[in-house]
Amino acid sequence: MVTHENGGGHGHHQPPSGFIRKWIFSIDHKVIGVQYLLLALFSVFVGMALSLLMRLHLAWPTAHFSIFKGGQMTPEQYLALMTMHGTIMVFMVLTTAPQSGFGNYFLPIQIGAADMAFPVLNMLSFWTTFVSLVVMISAFFVAGGAPIGGWTSYPTLSALGEIVGPGQGAGETLWIVGLAIFCGASLMGALNFITTLIDLRTKGMTLGRLPLTCWTWFVTAILGLLAFGVLLAACILLLLDRLAGTSFFIPGGLVVTDQVITWHKGGSPLLWQHLFWFFGHPEVYIAILPGMGVASHLLSTFSRKPVFGYRAMVGAVCGIGFLGFCVWGHHMFVSGMSPYSAFAFSILTMTIGVPSAIKTFNWLGTIWGGKIQFNCAMLFALGFVSLFVSGGLSGLFLAQPALDLYLHDAYFVVAHFHLIMGVAAIFGMFAGLYFWFPKMFGRFLHEGIGKVHFWLTFIGVYAIFMPMHFLGLAGNPRRYSEMTAGPFLQALQPVHVFISIAAFITIGAQLIFLFNFIWSVFAGKDAKEENPWHATTLEWSIPSPPPHDNFGGLEPVVYHGPYEFSVPGAADDYIPQHLAPNLVRKA
């Protein structure tokens, strides 16, 4: 702990004592950030295990698996695995780790604050997220098991209860309740992030000097603030339909397994789709934006060059955020909407390609001519760019209503969103982890093991998801538990076997990462130096790991922008943000 004589009349801040206050119910943003990361780490392995079972069944539909009753996975069980895989990955991994995990840890430090604006609310938001995870996972263990309606939970399947299938009774109710709780947690977190960014920036940290990581956490929080309320409303309406006999989403005249549903009428399943996707599209930008911020940050740092077009990058992030609210209809092209509406949504969707392309070209411009250091963090950042392009391009195809008519609910869509969310966003997280690990734990992740992890994963994910484009074009529907219905599907089976084998290898590679992570926390190479990467932002000006109040009670002053690398006239190839101008060594 740094002591100082000119304490300004304030007493020393007492760090919390006792295991519970320090590590369980901590209000320290750094501990909360790590808690979120651990929650996401647990969830990603649960999600991968579910996908492992799915891919096993898809490749060998008739194989005997003793964990299932009678040794065979039923289609409903497959759908339950698929539903929980999607839900856990999207919410408990992609919405938590990039934003609430790394954002919580590093946002206050990068802006020069001692903590978030509302530390107690921060703690509450984590534990509420934890409760929502417990509630969701408990759906596996109730009678009927987990729900089968997909992470999108469309009514009327999700609204009618047990009568439509296993898991649609208590399982579905728990799923909805868990999701509603998650909405509350996210709203609390978003409020904290935005307030902190607006009001707690230190002296000299103007918006124009914010690192791009902070900009993405900012816009992501705004998206979350405005979108999760809509999802919460939708969840409440769905719960009322299920439990209170209302008919918001349930039309009349339904017949379910020979039973006529007479106690519901007049509702609209489309209403759910509108509400869900109005949330759902901003949600996917919530998943990807922080990864973009990390990529920008790392590409600059490890090319020893400023970010190309900083202001355009900020504008692009804001543009993507805003446009993200305008395109939800592209998930509903086959719902029977007016072609004029479809046209409008299509144009708006393609428009998002513009800021996305600006970012991509600026990433390339950042590394062009740079002195590139190919460490693991940089490799994952470069991988992010590659996967973002691959995943993003297929989005442009899907944005054409005429094409989407064919491709909707086919494997082409599965390829698209996995590449962009399931891989690019994950690469953003890996990049952030390799970069910030020394700051968080005072040790490095092992570079050699990390490189093995990178290459196996990078090649692996392309092997898994590239063939899915061709499957989709060949007409392979999604959400089918096996491809045995008819010769055209059976002909695609070898591709599924290939994908499954690639998936097993790639999942195995993540165990290498897990080993690296756990081993390095305790026995990794020491990162005694505060700034091993010679980076410029404020987190690299404090000890590793940082003290409880980050800056030792001082208020840092910022003099420079966030990416002052290779500045002409300076002796060093970087100028830290906090370095007073008279102390910058001249060449």
Add this chain to the structure above:
Amino acid sequence: MPGTIVDDVELIDAGHGGGTPPPAGGDDDGDSSGSRRPVPRRAYFTALQLGLAAIVMFFMALASSYIVRKGLGVDWQSTRLPRVLWFNTAILLASSVTIVVARKKLHGGEREAFQSWWWVTTGLGLLFLAGQIIAWRQLAAAGMLLATNPSSSFFYLLTAAHGAHLAGGILALFYVMFRTWSRSRITQATAAELTSIYWHFMDGLWIFLFALLTLGR
């Protein structure tokens, strides 16, 4: 590593992490968490506005669902709104006036008058909620329950959602009255101001919902 030694020299010169001691003053009362820079007072107002934005989105989702459902088919049966709702509206409007009066008294240093007017506001808020429950009972007596028809479903849903948020506001009113403000990071006046902004918002939201239900019936 190149430049390391010079880095150390620069860091010693610049101060660890750079910077100056935090400014004294602000709303912080210097308790055990006080050596970290106090959260500026305006942060509470930022947070409140953000919270209100989220609440607006929630109610807009419900309101647009209402409008969509109404326009869907020919099966919309109007719900006759109980007359007590007009009385409740007047009560809520009155409470917005009394909360302004209360804050004026606090600002003028008249603590007794502040407390009286604050209690009146709280009472009016509770009276509003009681009136809403009376409206529910009247509707139920007329055979209009939550699941009876879409119009009644939305009536109960919108009034319950608003009532729940208003109840949160009433909790805030109690909190302003009972919290030991000497040990807080903000003053009672600030808390009263924050609560009154939320209260006025709840008032305005009710006007909007009432208009929606009346016009939509």
